[in-house]
Amino acid sequence: MKDLSLHILDIAQNSITAKATLIQIAIVEDTVADTYTITITDNGYGIPPDMLARVTDPYTTSRTTRKVGLGIPLFKQNAERTGGGLTITSEVGKGTVLTAGFVHSNIDRPALGDIAGVVVILVSANPSIDFVYTHVVNQQSYVFDTREVREALDGIPLNEPSVIPLLKEMIAANLEELQIG
């Protein structure tokens, strides 16, 4: 993965596969404590305990098309490389929470990349799922919530081709103001 936004895109696919109807992506930057935390929370069908114990093993996957599952291991590797780590908690029937912690100032922390593009791709490819993207930088924050966007658009589908670039523009403009690191 070239950047953190691609990891987020990748992990969110797991939530989509788990039939989640609400996926929350949160990035919290704290330059004082020097932490950069990415949390992905879903209300999908959860991971059973025996599987949960093995999910960071690259030879674990629920797929049948191939025998390896590298999404979580690669994300974990990147987090650990900065002195951080990755944890997953899950409850069957309730959902899953994945947290990847990075050291903010560490040179090995990959750039965030095109997060606005990633959020928009997720929204446009899964119009029936709600997404909440929160980005906090110290005391300031921006929240993008498809439930609010749906209300504002009043019946216009989120995957309408002319809506997609507007959403991307909106997220990018707000993140720019937030001065994300």
Next chain:
Amino acid sequence: MAKVKSLADLKKMKEQLQSKVDLREKGEDPESRVQVKVAMATCGIASGAKTVMDYFLEELDKRSIDAVVTQTGCMGYCYAEPTIEVKLPGQEPVVIGYVDVKKADEIIEKYIKNGELVDGIIPMNYNTIDNQ
């Protein structure tokens, strides 16, 4: 066009957007639209599926092709990522591997516009005379 920055800005654009939706809905049936699915599992994303999907979202709209761009999982052709599946109205879907921006342009111009097959097709669901 003014920059959209808040939900209020988005609301202001509603009428304009609604007219585009109405125009599209006259051709109702989703089967009559071109469907592009980009494989987006770890393997696809790592090899550039996001760039390819961005390109399709942008270019199909720009070139006024009525299409649905969505994503799918790993089809087992990790070596050939990014892979995409294109379904033209009334036809069998075609899976194409090693798609980058250049290839995507070729797919739009040749296959989607003219139905002309391009290199790189993965024979996932083809029929020979024997097994038909």
